[in-house]
Amino acid sequence: MKKKKLKLPKCAPYSKAHERYLRKRRNDKIFVLSFQIIILIAFIGLWELLAQTKVIDPFFVSSPSRIFNTLSSLIANGTIWKHIGITLLETICGFAIATIGGTLIAVLLWWSEKLRRIFEPYLVVLNSLPKIALGPIIILWVGSGMSAIIVMCVLICIVMTTITMLNAFVSCDPDKIQLMKSMRANKFQIFWKLILPSAMDEFISVLKINVGLAWVGTIMGEYLSSSAGLGYLIVYGSQVFKIDLVMTSTVVLCVLAALMYIGVSLLEKWHKR
Amino acid sequence: MDKLLDFQNVNFFYQTKNEEVHALQNLNFSVDELEFASIVGPSGCGKTTILSLIAGLLPVSSGKIYLAGEEVKKNSPHIGYMFQRDHLFEWRTIWKNITLGLELQKLQDKEQKLEFARELLKKYDLYDFQNRKPRELSGGMRQRVALIRTLVLEPKLLLLDEPFSALDFQTRLNVCDDVYQIIKSEKKTAILVTHDISEALSMSDKLVILSSRPATVKHIEILKLDGETPLQKREDKTFGALFDFVWKKLTNEKEKT
Numbered sequence: 001m002k003k004k005k006l007k008l009p010k011c012a013p014y015s016k017a018h019e020r021y022l023r024k025r026r027n028d029k030i031f032v033l034s035f036q037i038i039i040l041i042a043f044i045g046l047w048e049l050l051a052q053t054k055v056i057d058p059f060f061v062s063s064p065s066r067i068f069n070t071l072s073s074l075i076a077n078g079t080i081w082k083h084i085g086i087t088l089l090e091t092i093c094g095f096a097i098a099t100i101g102g103t104l105i106a107v108l109l110w111w112s113e114k115l116r117r118i119f120e121p122y123l124v125v126l127n128s129l130p131k132i133a134l135g136p137i138i139i140l141w142v143g144s145g146m147s148a149i150i151v152m153c154v155l156i157c158i159v160m161t162t163i164t165m166l167n168a169f170v171s172c173d174p175d176k177i178q179l180m181k182s183m184r185a186n187k188f189q190i191f192w193k194l195i196l197p198s199a200m201d202e203f204i205s206v207l208k209i210n211v212g213l214a215w216v217g218t219i220m221g222e223y224l225s226s227s228a229g230l231g232y233l234i235v236y237g238s239q240v241f242k243i244d245l246v247m248t249s250t251v252v253l254c255v256l257a258a259l260m261y262i263g264v265s266l267l268e269k270w271h272k273r
Numbered sequence: 274m275d276k277l278l279d280f281q282n283v284n285f286f287y288q289t290k291n292e293e294v295h296a297l298q299n300l301n302f303s304v305d306e307l308e309f310a311s312i313v314g315p316s317g318c319g320k321t322t323i324l325s326l327i328a329g330l331l332p333v334s335s336g337k338i339y340l341a342g343e344e345v346k347k348n349s350p351h352i353g354y355m356f357q358r359d360h361l362f363e364w365r366t367i368w369k370n371i372t373l374g375l376e377l378q379k380l381q382d383k384e385q386k387l388e389f390a391r392e393l394l395k396k397y398d399l400y401d402f403q404n405r406k407p408r409e410l411s412g413g414m415r416q417r418v419a420l421i422r423t424l425v426l427e428p429k430l431l432l433l434d435e436p437f438s439a440l441d442f443q444t445r446l447n448v449c450d451d452v453y454q455i456i457k458s459e460k461k462t463a464i465l466v467t468h469d470i471s472e473a474l475s476m477s478d479k480l481v482i483l484s485s486r487p488a489t490v491k492h493i494e495i496l497k498l499d500g501e502t503p504l505q506k507r508e509d510k511t512f513g514a515l516f517d518f519v520w521k522k523l524t525n526e527k528e529k530t
Contacts, residue, residue: 173360175356175357175358175360176360176362178325178330178354178356179354179356179360180377181330181348182328182330182348182352182353182354182432183354183373183374183377183378183426184348184350184377184378185377189377193362193373193376193377194362197362197364198362198364200364
């Protein structure tokens with residue numbers, strides 16, 4: 001069989017050693033990726049095998065084939081799209097409001113040092129508070145349903161966003177601020193042209209963390225009060241002992257969270273270009 | 274030659290939780306147009322504070338500073354500031370870094386200044402790098418970009434706050450030569466703050482030696498070393514004696530503290 005020629009980048013002059021090095025890098029990458037896939041297939045295969053041979057009880061732990069069948073029927077009758085749509089909408093709304101709102105609060109606190117000093121202890125306390133404890137109060141204040149779920153999602157993400165972005169803003173090199181001042185920049189110009197761009201790496205990190213937290217907030221909110229959504233399916237499934245439904249919803253959640261994370265990673269790649 | 278900068282009995286105090294610190298005491302010195310002056314002194318004596326006062330970034334506690342005949346009261350458009358590190362903004366291209374000052378100010382002759390920026394880039398061999406990011410440039414090139422960013426605003430006085438201290442020794446000597454020649458060919462007045470006596474002697478026409486805190490002017494030396502560049506000036510036969518003289522002055526101050 002003809003050996004496939006290694007595709008090399010355009011820029012450098014090569015030696016045999018360099019070519020060997022590049023080939024080793026590529027092989028290492030393939031090795032890691034192969035093992036990742038093998039582990040996943042082995043896990044699914046073993047799970048299915050143990051369930052089929054009744055070593056584990058599929059009534060309690062389900063099995064890949066049962067999950068596949070449940071998902072197929074949910075797709076066939078169209079109900080899955082409604083639940084995905086609602087959960088996705090709640091998550092994206094909570095994610096966007098918390099990210100934008102938290103960043104705006106951080107800007108305000110950066111702008112006024114006095115305000116920052118006043119609110120710093122409150123932020124620390126709010127950050128350590130388990131937000132699920134506020135669930136009943138949120139339902140009382142904004143009613144049950146989608147609004148309560150979005151508020152829960154926002155509460156979980158916003159404090160962390162504010163703290164991280166504020167830290168990024170205040171840790172900007174003071175000499176760079178001095179440089180801007182020596183060029184007669186006003187405070188808005190200092191923020192817009194220096195503070196904000198230099199905090200972009202932290203902003204991307206916040207997006208990545210918020211992707212995870214937003215899903216936690218939404219599912220927690222749906223556990224507390226909902227009549228639709230993937231969280232609702234999980235709660236409903238566990239109440240009526242439909243573990244297949246619980247597992248199917250969890251798998252769909254995994255896929256959606258991964259897709260959202262990939263979206264943020266693409267944004268990061270674009271930013272670092 | 275006309276005086277460009279004049280310090281008249283300048284005092285500066287700053288407050289801390291425990292005390293009021295007298296940082297600068299009755300400073301009197303001047304810098305003429307096109308002169309290259311250096312300020313040396315013990316660590317922490319207030320050299321950088323002097324630059325901040327000249328730039329109008331800090332207010333004097335008493336006394337007066339005159340720049341081009343006008344009293345310095347707020348940050349002046351006649352000042353260009355270069356720091357210890359180049360502080361290029363990594364997310365901006367070289368061109369965007371160089372024209373940062375022009376973006377910040379509402380200028381009527383902006384087009385002319387942009388053209389001047391292009392000329393400077395060509396003159397100092399950076400034109401081909403204008404669309405690159407700072408991380409793609411060497412340490413020396415980055416310092417040249419930082420200097421051009423300052424020159425684009427056509428300041429009357431350049432303030433150099435240990436601009437070579439972050440570079441390795443060999444690069445430092447070369448960049449020192451580069452910067453000196455750019456400043457001379459652009460006909461600029463400059464004040465350099467440094468810990469490096471050799472650097473101060475090889476670049477300057479005037480050397481101001483400060484005492485320890487509260488800093489006073491201990492000695493002013495007018496330098497006339499032979500040579501066109503700092504590297505050549507280091508070859509002058511009086512260079513060693515001058516170095517010893519400044520070294521002793523600074524050592525005495527250090528012993529006092």
